[in-house]
Amino acid sequence: MEMSGGGGRVVVELSQIKDLVRQLEGHLGGSQTQEHCRLLASQISSLTERSISLITSYCSLDGGWKRPAADAAAPSPLSDASDAPFKATKKRKMTEKLKERVSSAAGSDVPADDGHSWRKYGQKEILGAKHPRGYYRCTHRHSQGCAATKQVQRADEDPALFDVFYIGTHTCVQSGGAAAAAGQAAAAAQAPEHNPGVHTLLQSLSSSLTVKTEGLIAAPDQEAPQGWAATAPFCLSSTPASGWCPGPERSPFCAPSTSENWGAAPATSDSNQHASCSFPPFELIAGDVQFEFSEVMSALVDVPSEFHDDFDIASFFS
DNA sequence: CATATTTGACCGAC
DNA sequence: GTCGGTCAAATATG
DSSP states (O other): OHHHHHHHHHHHHHHHHHHHHHHHHHHHEEEEEEEHHHHHHHHHHHHHHHHHHHHHHHHTSSSSOOOGGGGSSSSSSSTTTTTTTTTTTTTGGGOOEEEEEEEBBGGSSSBOOOSEEEEEEEEOTTTTTTTTTEEEEETHHEEEEEEEEOEEEOOOOOTEEEEEEEEOOOOOOOOHHHEEEEEEEEHHHSSSGHHHHHHHHHHIIIIOOEEEEOOOOOSSOOOOHHHHHHOOOOSSSSSSSOOOOOOOOOOSOOOOOOOOSSSOOOOGGGGGGSSSSSOOOOOOOSSSEEEEEEHHHHHHSSOOOOGGGGGOOGGGGG
């Protein structure tokens, strides 16, 4: 497999993403049409997707990433998929998880709404964690047999942050919600210069985006599309290039819908702040490694181009 | 009343 | 036995 090649491509593509973000940023106060902004957003989306696919396939190459001590006590069941994806130890059904670190906005106790309707079905104290973990499943589990679940846990280090694990894919068709999100996205596009949501988006993408990987995917068949389709955790409201973000479905990065509860913490009034388009900082987990997107970005930009092909992405995380 | 949340019990994997 | 995930009855909320 193409280890260094993958890393190089990631570098290039992430750099492109950054450029696109800058362009989009520049257009916010400018005279560009919303079409142009959408196009840029679309490009950002597909590039990001591809980069993440590369990263995750890279991560799944076993040993490519360091293993933080954090997992020493409990080796991640998700990280060893390189040898046998669904091996004998059918431990907790080797599901793909995507971890996202969501900041609660403005000191709120609630992570931003991810656009789906969730119903809490449990909460557990987790060994070694300061805060309990909340278990959520899709509201349409019974009506539509949607199997998507998520787990929400307040970060130890920073109570303002939440770690959210998305497990499984939404098979439900959200009635009002998707339309609402589309409307919100459209609204955001219509008045970008007056829409803090768009700025939030951009800031998230270009600076506060936190990417973290850990034991994710390890798609048996090298490429990630399927793995990502199964989790499909984020897309930028634009049409996904490869169709992994199914139709009306929305992602954690899409605008929140109505007033769905969001988590263990009691809902406060801040949900309105994100009514347009909120892209909270997030992190990906795919191989027990975490890294700040902004760090990667700035570092990547500094990497001499002749370095790209040999670029060892793991060096960022050590 | 319907729907959502809480919380202890339960279960399977280690 | 412990632990993490889920179930389901009780409770809360609108």
